[in-house]
Amino acid sequence: MAEIQIKNVAKRFGEYQALSDINLTIADQEFMVLLGASGCGKTTLLRIIAGLETQSTGEVWIGDKRVDHLPPKDRGIAMVFQNYAVFPHLTVFENIGFGLRMQKLPNDEVTRRVQRTAELMHIEQLLKRYSGELSGGQRQRVAVARALAMEPDVILMDEPLSNLDALLRLEMRAELKGVLAESKTTAIYVTHDQVEAMSLADRISVMHQGRIVQAATPVEVYRNPAERFVAGFIGNPPMNFVTARPEGKGRWNVAGQSFDGPASDAGALEFAIRPEDLTPAEAGLRATAKVVEPLGAHLLVTCEVDGALFRAVLDSDLVVKPEDSLTLAPMPDRVRWFDPETTKAVAV
Amino acid sequence: MTAVTTDTAGDTRRAGRYVYLASVTLLCAWVLVPLYFLLINTLSSPEAVNAFPKSFIPEFDLGSLTFFANFAGMLSALKNSILVAGVTMILSITISAPAGYALSRFDFPGKELFRLLILLTRAFPLPLLALPLAVMFIRTGLDDTVLGLALVHTTLAIPFAVLITFSLFSGIPVELEEAAWTLGCTRLTAFTKVVLPLILPGITASAIFAFVISWNEVFAAAVLTIENRTLTAFLLQNLDTSPLHLKFAGGFILVVPALIFIFAVRKYLFAMWGIANR
Ligand SMILES: Nc1ncnc2c1ncn2[C@@H]1O[C@H](COP(=O)(O)OP(=O)(O)OP(=O)(O)O)[C@@H](O)[C@H]1O
Ligand SMILES: [Mg+2]
Numbered sequence: 001m002a003e004i005q006i007k008n009v010a011k012r013f014g015e016y017q018a019l020s021d022i023n024l025t026i027a028d029q030e031f032m033v034l035l036g037a038s039g040c041g042k043t044t045l046l047r048i049i050a051g052l053e054t055q056s057t058g059e060v061w062i063g064d065k066r067v068d069h070l071p072p073k074d075r076g077i078a079m080v081f082q083n084y085a086v087f088p089h090l091t092v093f094e095n096i097g098f099g100l101r102m103q104k105l106p107n108d109e110v111t112r113r114v115q116r117t118a119e120l121m122h123i124e125q126l127l128k129r130y131s132g133e134l135s136g137g138q139r140q141r142v143a144v145a146r147a148l149a150m151e152p153d154v155i156l157m158d159e160p161l162s163n164l165d166a167l168l169r170l171e172m173r174a175e176l177k178g179v180l181a182e183s184k185t186t187a188i189y190v191t192h193d194q195v196e197a198m199s200l201a202d203r204i205s206v207m208h209q210g211r212i213v214q215a216a217t218p219v220e221v222y223r224n225p226a227e228r229f230v231a232g233f234i235g236n237p238p239m240n241f242v243t244a245r246p247e248g249k250g251r252w253n254v255a256g257q258s259f260d261g262p263a264s265d266a267g268a269l270e271f272a273i274r275p276e277d278l279t280p281a282e283a284g285l286r287a288t289a290k291v292v293e294p295l296g297a298h299l300l301v302t303c304e305v306d307g308a309l310f311r312a313v314l315d316s317d318l319v320v321k322p323e324d325s326l327t328l329a330p331m332p333d334r335v336r337w338f339d340p341e342t343t344k345a346v347a348v
Numbered sequence: 349m350t351a352v353t354t355d356t357a358g359d360t361r362r363a364g365r366y367v368y369l370a371s372v373t374l375l376c377a378w379v380l381v382p383l384y385f386l387l388i389n390t391l392s393s394p395e396a397v398n399a400f401p402k403s404f405i406p407e408f409d410l411g412s413l414t415f416f417a418n419f420a421g422m423l424s425a426l427k428n429s430i431l432v433a434g435v436t437m438i439l440s441i442t443i444s445a446p447a448g449y450a451l452s453r454f455d456f457p458g459k460e461l462f463r464l465l466i467l468l469t470r471a472f473p474l475p476l477l478a479l480p481l482a483v484m485f486i487r488t489g490l491d492d493t494v495l496g497l498a499l500v501h502t503t504l505a506i507p508f509a510v511l512i513t514f515s516l517f518s519g520i521p522v523e524l525e526e527a528a529w530t531l532g533c534t535r536l537t538a539f540t541k542v543v544l545p546l547i548l549p550g551i552t553a554s555a556i557f558a559f560v561i562s563w564n565e566v567f568a569a570a571v572l573t574i575e576n577r578t579l580t581a582f583l584l585q586n587l588d589t590s591p592l593h594l595k596f597a598g599g600f601i602l603v604v605p606a607l608i609f610i611f612a613v614r615k616y617l618f619a620m621w622g623i624a625n626r
Contacts, residue, residue, distance in 0.1 A: 050530055051529075051530075052526050052530070071534065072526070072529040072530045073529055073530070073531075073534065078530060078531070081523050081526070081527060083521070083523055085521065085524050085526065085527035087524060087528075087542055088546065089542075089546055098541075099532050102531055102533060102537070103532060150532075
């Protein structure tokens with residue numbers, strides 16, 4: 001049983017507020033992904049959970065135990081570092097077996113576990129090498145294997161696949177997910193790759209400027225972003241935003257068209273729609289095509305609506321040329337609204 | 349056209365090569381020629397050393413060295429030198445290694461000042477300190493002892509040893525230690541299992557460096573010892589009275605260990621100075 005609770009954690013580095021007001025509960029055996037742009041505090045949060053950094057305020061609980069005063073070795077965690085941290089004076093075998101030797105496990109048990117995790121990470125042929133003789137991607141896999149071999153309650157991974165080529169990354173991603181599900185480990189996985197986050201996560205915590213802005217399932221984060229930041233950050237191409245003016249109770253004017261919307265008395269709202277939720281139709285938003293990119297399965301059309309950049313992913317059979325006028329109808333149940341003042345989502 | 353350019357390029361390269369070779373030869377000669385003379389004269393009979401003109405080929409006569417070994421007090425001075433340098437080496441490493449570690453790993457108020465002060469200890473002229481130090485040593489009974497002189501030599505060696513160990517520890521990423529902590533190590537076991545193996549060669553190098561500093565030191569040794577002179581102090585004391593071949597033999601005995609040690613640890617000294625060596 002290793003549920004992780006982070007209560008009111010904040011971290012300052014001198015004047016700089018790296019984390020503020022972090023509250024997060026990660027269920028036993030859950031796969032939680034921390035997703036956010038570079039410098040938003042993902043590594044810092046992970047290090048606080050690991051015990052390598054001390055939070056300025058707040059509490060960290062693992063299982064039923066408050067751990068924020070314990071050294072890393074007593075927290076029941078294993079960690080994969082962003083820059084691998086493979087020991088240069090030990091062979092790959094001894095690196096993977098390091099934690100097991102610290103636990104004073106018998107030799108044959110160490111060998112068995114090292115072999116197994118090495119095979120899992122496809123590095124069984126490298127066991128005799130030193131880290132100086134490995135490529136970046138191989139080192140990264142040694143680092144992951146070293147953490148897995150510990151069979152910890154909680155595994156913390158800081159961008160563990162960032163240095164692998166696309167194909168290997170895809171393969172490792174699937175294997176990692178399988179291995180962790182099987183081993184009943186609670187996992188926290190840091191990445192800034194949203195595809196990776198979507199494919200791995202039970203839940204995603206989107207971080208922005210030291211805060212967690214939304215923690216929800218991948219589909220929820222994608223479909224119902226809680227903040228404008230999340231809407232713009234998740235999805236490629238990102239969500240479209242157009243300013244909406246009030247027309248009366250629950251009616252909003254978007255680029256000259258009238259839409260049903262929230263019954264809010266804000267002076268203006270932002271109308272948001274994903275590019276793939278648009279279809280050419282008789283009635284809808286009037287757009288002028290600017291750039292047309294055929295992507296095989298789809299046609300990505302970058303256009304202008306009301307003077308703002310607007311993207312639509314359309315059927316690839318459609319013939320669109322630059323400067324063509326289009327009328328794009330948004331799928332009614334996919335339209336989202338954001339308050340520009342609070343940047344929060346506004347319910348309809 | 350191509351042929352011409354290649355030719356000029358070849359000429360330039362050849363000229364560059366000559367300059368390179370000449371510089372290397374000159375630099376080598378700068379160091380090796382005096383050493384060679386030292387060697388010839390040490391390995392010649394006392395008569396040959398004092399004669400003129402000098403031969404350029406050693407006679408392989410151990411007369412000078414035997415004379416040196418039999419010169420009253422010389423062997424005990426040699427022993428003193430080794431003892432003092434040994435104690436200096438141990439003291440300066442046990443003090444400097446933790447200091448270097450702390451400097452590289454912890455943030456504490458006054459850290460920069462501390463680093464500066466460590467260097468400033470070298471700014472005090474030893475002659476200025478020697479007299480009060482001698483008085484204090486006589487009062488505490490440290491005068492004319494191996495330990496007393498080793499203490500002074502340790503203060504001389506510490507600035508280098510601290511800076512060397514500081515840069516060695518800084519060269520080891522903190523993440524390696526942190527990884528060890530997450531894998532079940534305490535601060536201490538992480539140090540012994542990860543940092544120490546990585547740092548040991550460098551520590552050895554800086555220990556040997558401390559040894560050489562003490563071995564070569566003359567002034568404090570001459571002022572602070574009377575009966576238990578080190579080799580340098582002993583040679584200095586007998587400089588005007590001792591015959592030429594004795595000076596050569598003594599110089600040779602002084603130079604050789606220093607040379608051997610520096611040669612043995614050259615790899616780490618180079619590494620410390622950022623010269624790639626692998
Ligand atoms: N020891 C430190 N002292 C001062 N500032 C720090 C320290 N560690 C991190 N920071 C700052 O805290 C912020 C968050 O850093 P962090 O390493 O957690 O980012 P990250 O989300 O992991 O980014 P990346 O995706 O680039 O790894 C950054 O602005 C960083 O400069
Ligand atoms: Mg990071």
